[in-house]
Amino acid sequence: MGSGGLRERKKARTREAILREAFRLFRERGYTATTVEQIAEAAEISHATFFRYFPAKEDLISLDRFPPLVEALVVQPAGTPVAVLRGAFRTAFASLSEEEIAAGHAREVFAATVPELVAANIRKSPALIREISENLAHRTGRAVDDPEIRNILGAVFGVVAMAWLRWAQDPELDGPAEIDKALAHLESGLSLPTATTDG
Structure with a gap:
């Protein structure tokens, strides 16, 4: 591996250490009571280094970090918007190790239960949605604020959220397989075969 890869x-290890220690402290002391200085000390980095990463x-809680969706979206081949997002x-998820997926999932579950973190994610979600909208608009020749682009994003993220x-x-x-299966169902048109009963 070259020096760039190293x-x-x-x-990546430093970033993961910051996240790991931050969420450990959040669980122990609470999000509001935990300071950046305490996180930096626990991760054995300087205060300035923390701010180079976050x-x-x-910013420790960011919807576009787990999984790294925006980066994955950029490299997707042409296809329908739902297929492109499913591929992303x-x-x-394929770019992450099993340990990274487990750690990221644990953080996301924790983030969804702390009011301050829920609020932070809500504040950040428009930026993520905007980035994805811009990518889809460019691919389809539509405007970023096209209602049909908005509908597609709403359907995809609704299915993923469930x-x-x-x-x-x-x-x-x-989880990754469950999300892929849900998006495959959406891609197929959300068909629901009629249940049959005997007798």
């Missing part, structure tokens, strides 16, 4: 792995404490989720909720309730579930 640097990237070192940066501009603010609330698959690519994003799968994610089930994953949060059952950590033993294969």
Whole structure:
């Protein structure tokens, strides 16, 4: 591995250490009571290093970090918007190790239960949605604020949210596979075969 690859792995380890220690402290002391200085000390880095990775404490919670969806979306081949987004989720999860998926899922579940973190995610979600909208608009030749682009994003993230909720309730579930299955159902048109009964 070249020096560039080693640097990237070192940066990834540092970033993961910051996240791991931050969420440990959040669980022990609460989000509000935990300071950036305490997180930096626990992760054995300087205060300045923390801010090189995360501009603010609330940036530890970011919807576009787990999985790394925006980066995955950029490299997707042409296809229908739902197929492209399904591929992006698959690519994003495939770029993570099992340990990273487990740690990221644990953080996301925790983030969804702390009011301050829920609020931080809500504040951040428009930026994530805007990035994804811009990508889809460029691919389809539509305007970013086209209602049909908005409808597609709403459908995709609604389906993903329901799968994610089930994953949060059952950590033993294969979350990435469940999300892919849900998006495959959406891609097929959400068909629902009529149940048959005997007699």
